[in-house]
Each structure stands twice: as C-alpha cells, then as structure tokens.
Amino acid sequence: MTPKVAVLGAGGWGTALALALLRAGRSEVVLWARREAAAQELRSARENVPYLPGVSLPAGLHITSSLDEAVAGAELALVVTPSVGVPDLLAELPPELPLVLCAKGLGPGGERLSDLARAQGFTRLAVLSGPNHAEEIGRGLPAATVIASDDPALAARVQTLLQSASLRPYTSGDPTGVELGGVLKNVLAVAAGMVDGLRLGDNAKASLLTRGLPEMAHYLAWAGAQPGTLYGLSGLGDLMATASSRHSRNRAAGEALALGEQPEQGGKVVEGLRTARLLHDWGKQHGTELPIIHAVSRVAAGEWTAQQAVGALMDREAKAEA
Numbered sequence: 452m453t454p455k456v457a458v459l460g461a462g463g464w465g466t467a468l469a470l471a472l473l474r475a476g477r478s479e480v481v482l483w484a485r486r487e488a489a490a491q492e493l494r495s496a497r498e499n500v501p502y503l504p505g506v507s508l509p510a511g512l513h514i515t516s517s518l519d520e521a522v523a524g525a526e527l528a529l530v531v532t533p534s535v536g537v538p539d540l541l542a543e544l545p546p547e548l549p550l551v552l553c554a555k556g557l558g559p560g561g562e563r564l565s566d567l568a569r570a571q572g573f574t575r576l577a578v579l580s581g582p583n584h585a586e587e588i589g590r591g592l593p594a595a596t597v598i599a600s601d602d603p604a605l606a607a608r609v610q611t612l613l614q615s616a617s618l619r620p621y622t623s624g625d626p627t628g629v630e631l632g633g634v635l636k637n638v639l640a641v642a643a644g645m646v647d648g649l650r651l652g653d654n655a656k657a658s659l660l661t662r663g664l665p666e667m668a669h670y671l672a673w674a675g676a677q678p679g680t681l682y683g684l685s686g687l688g689d690l691m692a693t694a695s696s697r698h699s700r701n702r703a704a705g706e707a708l709a710l711g712e713q714p715e716q717g718g719k720v721v722e723g724l725r726t727a728r729l730l731h732d733w734g735k736q737h738g739t740e741l742p743i744i745h746a747v748s749r750v751a752a753g754e755w756t757a758q759q760a761v762g763a764l765m766d767r768e769a770k771a772e773a
C-alpha cells in the first residue's frame with residue numbers, strides 16, 4: 452500500500468517539506484492549511500504565493516483545510532506550524548499518530564515541543580532539524596537534514612520517506628540536541644543580523660557566533676543533549692546557514708532592529724525573538740549567564756538599541772576564553 456504522509460502547516464517550510472516528500476517518491480502527500488481560504492488559494496494558484504513564491508506545487512499534492520481529512524489513514528504527520536500554533540494543533544490530533552516535529556521554537560512557557568506532545572499522550576515522536584531554508588529545499592537544491600528520535604525504527608522510517616537525490620537525511624539518537632539546536636541558533640541569527648545592520652564587519656560576526664556557541668552548549672547540556680550534537684548539522688550547521696543567509700527571517704529581523712525598523716517579516720514567523728525572551732527567563736531562573744541571548748532579548752523588547760547591546764557585550768569583565 453502507498454504510505455500516506457500528512458504535512459501539517461502550509462507556510463514556507465511545510466510546503467517545502469511536502470515537495471521534498473514528493474521528490475522522494477511518495478505519491479500520497481497531503482498538505483494541511485489552517486484556513487480554508489489559504490487552502491483554496493494554494494489549490495487554485497498551485498503556488499504558495501505568500502510564503503514560498505516562485506515554486507510550483509504539482510497536481511499530485513493534495514491540499515486541504517480539514518485536519519481529519521489530512522490525517523485519516525496517514526502513516527505519520529510532519530508538524531510544521533510555527534511553535535505558537537503547536538499546542539492547539541496537538542490537542543486536535545489522535546495521540547496514536549506518529550509525529551515528526553519540525554518547528555524551531557519553544558512552547559508558551561519555554562517547554563520543548565516534544566515534551567508538550569508527550570504530555571498530550573503522543574509516544575511515537577521524532578524531530579527534524581538542520582540547515583534547511585525552505586526557499587532552497589522548495590527548489591530542490593541539495594541539502595542534508597537530521598531526523599532524531601528515541602525510537603530508531605521511526606527515525607529510519609522518516610529517513611526513508613524523505614531521502615532523495617536532493618535531500619540527504621541523517622538519523623540521530625539525540626532528539627534533545629537536535630530539537631534544541633535549531634531553537635537556539637535562531638536567537639544567534641537575530642544577533643548576527645544586528646551585526647549586519649550596524650555594519651560591524653566579519654570579525655564581529657565571527658566573534659559573536661563563536662561566543663554564542665557556549666551559550667547554546669550551556670542550555671543543551673542542562674536539557675540533557677549529547678555534547679557532540681551541537682557541532683552537527685542541527686547545531687553549528689544550521690547556525691552557519693542561518694546567520695549569513697539572505698533567506699533567514701531571524702537574521703533579517705535582527706538587521707531591521709539594528710536599523711530601528713520593525714522586525715516583522717511580512718507575516719512570516721520569526722521564532723528567535725520570542726525564544727530570546729524565553730531563554731533569557733531560563734538563564735535568570737538558573738543563574739546562568741547568557742550575554743548574547745540576554746542582549747537580543749533586551750533589543751527585541753525595545754529596552755536597548757542594538758548599539759547599546761554591542762556596548763554591553765564589549766564592556767563585560769575581561770575573562771579567559773574557556
């Protein structure tokens with residue numbers, strides 16, 4: 452029987468993942484959009500004009516706004532709404548459905564999305580993360596990604612479903628590290644955008660991103676991630692892809708903030724701004740210094756200008772690198 456795969460969330464990333472599944476030879480792929488008007492627009496234009504313009508959607512891609520229809524008979528579902536939408540979506544899904552969580556954000560109280568899913572009774576869970584701009588994956592440009600799960604058979608199954616000439620998925624047994632790498636790099640990408648906006652140069656960006664790694668490492672270690680995962684595709688790989696990319700909404704939001712402009716990206720989700728505040732709160736609660744994350748959080752909240760954030764980072768007490 453042909454496996455049916457549901458892709459829940461019709462933004463740029465959900466649309467690109469649906470196309471990646473079709474390219475990998477899956478013939479029954481259903482893309483779910485939250486609003487019927489959006490589903491109708493996708494069906495008639497055969498293009499996701501607001502979120503992934505310039506990429507055609509093949510006739511074989513089924514598009515619906517009915518969640519029941521999307522998941523009926525599906526072997527598994529990719530959850531690709533922005534993180535703020537994940538709790539409501541989980542509440543509507545049957546807990547026996549295997550899920551692949553693809554959003555790069557945290558729950559409303561800073562929870563991992565996989566923990567929220569577990570609390571709702573879901574037991575078959577994987578996460579997918581890596582250096583994967585929707586604009587490039589949607590066009591079939593080559594990339595690698597990581598699928599991590601405590602259930603090796605599920606990770607291997609998702610790998611098989613997605614593997615194609617243009618997407619090379621790796622498996623991992625560290626869902627904690629893979630899930631959180633993408634969450635944290637978004638905040639550093641906002642900071643990198645501020646460096647761009649202020650035209651501080653290449654040395655500043657390399658210094659900032661490298662000093663951001665220990666901040667990522669602190670949080671990942673606290674969460675129980677394996678130390679090496681930070682240096683893989685879902686950590687350093689995604690940080691490299693995002694912090695310099697013309698596609699990155701997080702980087703662009705940082706650039707806008709530095710220029711005194713609004714950080715919104717035309718209705719596209721910018722996860723790093725909300726994540727910065729949640730991680731800042733976590734750092735305060737745990738007495739952990741996260742200077743770059745703290746600076747992004749204060750600029751995002753309008754408490755500091757980007758220039759003040761640079762001053763605060765440069766004025767910190769002298770210390771050893773390690």
Ligand SMILES: NC(=O)C1=CN([C@@H]2O[C@H](COP(=O)(O)OP(=O)(O)OC[C@H]3O[C@@H](n4cnc5c(N)ncnc54)[C@H](O)[C@@H]3O)[C@@H](O)[C@H]2O)C=CC1
Binds near residue numbers: 585
């Ligand atoms: N765009 C990209 O290149 C990548 C994005 N991601 C992550 O995937 C997640 C989704 O991002 P994108 O697809 O880029 O977003 P997007 O900004 O392209 O589109 C957001 C989509 O979600 C819908 N939406 C908004 N609020 C919702 C809610 N409460 N419930 C259900 N749907 C809702 C919008 O109508 C829209 O269709 C984010 O966590 C993002 O960090 C991960 C990898 C790559």
Ligand SMILES: O=C(CO)COP(=O)(O)O
Binds near residue numbers: 555582584637721
């Ligand atoms: O996660 C991404 C690429 O891997 C997308 O990053 P942005 O959300 O900053 O566009």
